[in-house]
Amino acid sequence: MGGEVYRFDDCELHTSSFQLLRDGQPVHVEPRALDVLRHLIEHRDRVVSKEEILDQCWGDTYVSEAALTTALRTARIAVGDSGAEQRVIRTIQRRGYRFVAAVEARVDGGVRQTTVERVDAAGASQSIRYCTAADGARIAYATVGDGPPLLKAANWMTHVDLEWSSPVWSHWLHGLARDRRLIRYDERGCGMSDWDVPSFTFDDWVDDLETVVDAVGLDRFPLLGVSQGGAVAIAYAVRHPERVSRLILAGSYARGRQVRASNDHERAEAALDLDLARVGWARQDPSFLRVFATQFLPDGTSDDWADFTDFQRRTTSPENAVRFLEAFARIDVSDIAGSVSCPTLVLHARDDVRVPASQAKELAALIPDSRLALLDSSNHLLSADEPAWPEFLRFIDDFLAEGE
Known part of the structure; x- marks a missing residue:
């Protein structure tokens, strides 16, 4: 050997x-x-x-x-x-x-082990492991922190290792893992999960979440969905009501951009968004990627946009990026959202540029036992230094404390 x-x-x-x-x-x-x-x-x-x-x-x-x-x-x-x-x-x-x-x-000539350790400047340690979906796709997942579990569904885009040092994501990890065991994963097609996968559908994403839950051995737990991860979380909560104790939806939507387009102008905008993505990602066009970053972080600095752009480039291939955006645009869980039976917290930036707050209002109207909180921000992904960030964490802490 x-x-x-x-x-x-x-x-x-x-x-x-x-x-x-x-x-x-x-x-x-x-x-x-x-x-x-x-x-x-x-x-x-x-x-x-x-x-x-x-x-x-x-x-x-x-x-x-x-x-x-x-x-x-x-x-x-x-x-x-x-x-x-x-x-x-x-x-x-x-x-x-x-x-x-x-x-x-x-081992030289052998298969890789399934555990990777990462320690940050504060001494917190996360463990990265792999599980395998039914179709053979390998899914990377990470755990960090101690206490009751909180599972975060995957979203655009993730890398369970690089997030640790990313200015865009690191404060999310530390904030959500305070007094909790945070579990998150990379969806198929990006991050440390397999990029070349046999299938790439919304149902696959829900199946991957299911695979992670089983691998970790969770019984009943709160589930967080960010952006399109919210739709995946909704679908899982409907499929497994006995497992999801509470649902948190942040910057989420029930219907993707193509589905919710209600007139010619909105349909043209949705089509243009995808066309720009195809060209911009295929060419790795810096100007397009920067514009894309400003939609997620309109209140960010030039350094924030550069960090976000660099993170995107390192998390997936240009081909997969386009596949993701095409699939996101077709998401529609509006017909099943009413079947969510657990208490649900809907959080959204009031002036979100990427996903308008009207989508949060729609979710709150569709889900029976839900409450809506709008935050004073324009950022789709809240940054560490804005007042809305600690408010976001307080809403989550208070909501989860009710169920403990």
Whole structure:
């Protein structure tokens, strides 16, 4: 059997050949620095003391701490890290060091393991695993935090690892995982789930949610749907009323843009939106992607739009992006929303540019035991520094507390 291969960022460490690759190219690293890197990766679940590293990597040879400092600096440079950034190897003052980048491990020539650990600057740790849908599509899901569960349905677009450090999404993870166990996943076609899948339909998305629920072993739980994830959450809640205790819909809609178009002007706008998406994504046109970002974050800064655009590019292929948008436009759960039997909270930005607040009002009218709260924002995805964000979290906390 071959040795272990540890993959993180753009690097691969092959233990059998004692070789480090970056972007597929060999990187020359001083052997002792490679020993230190390997030891930290293999014990990434904890802080490793200086004494342990010296003992394990230098053995009986006496060296000063300066030798360890040099080896750590060399290892960081080799993997594109630095003492200032500490994205990969973090110094824990007076305790030692910890490897904090997400790691995917496999045996040379074998299959990858199903668990990836990610630790953030605050020390919170999430676990990423895989489950397999009935048609063979592999779905990546992540758990973070402790306490009662909260499951978030997938939405446009997700990457359970990259979200951890994304300015667009990281505050969502920390806010929703406070005093709770947050479970979320990447829908088929994007993120860490399979991109090349046999089928790509709304029913598949509901099936994927069902697969994640079974893999995690959830019994009865609150379910959060954001944007088009709200429609998926509604369909699941109707299919499994015994499992969903409470439903939260944020920036969601019952009918996609093509379905809800009621006149020639709206139909033309919906068609144009898709045409622009096909051309813009196929060409990876920066001007289109920036305009698209401003629809999600109209109150954002140029840095916010750049971060959102970069995140989109890294989460799926141009072909899948178009498939997603085409499928979103055809969503229609208006005929089943009235069958949702659990208490439901509908949250929406009052001046949402991407999905108008009229869609939230429609959801609240369709779902029997529902309440509507409009937030003072224009952003489809709430940002960390706007007043609506803590208000959003308070609404969710209060709503969930009622059912606990």
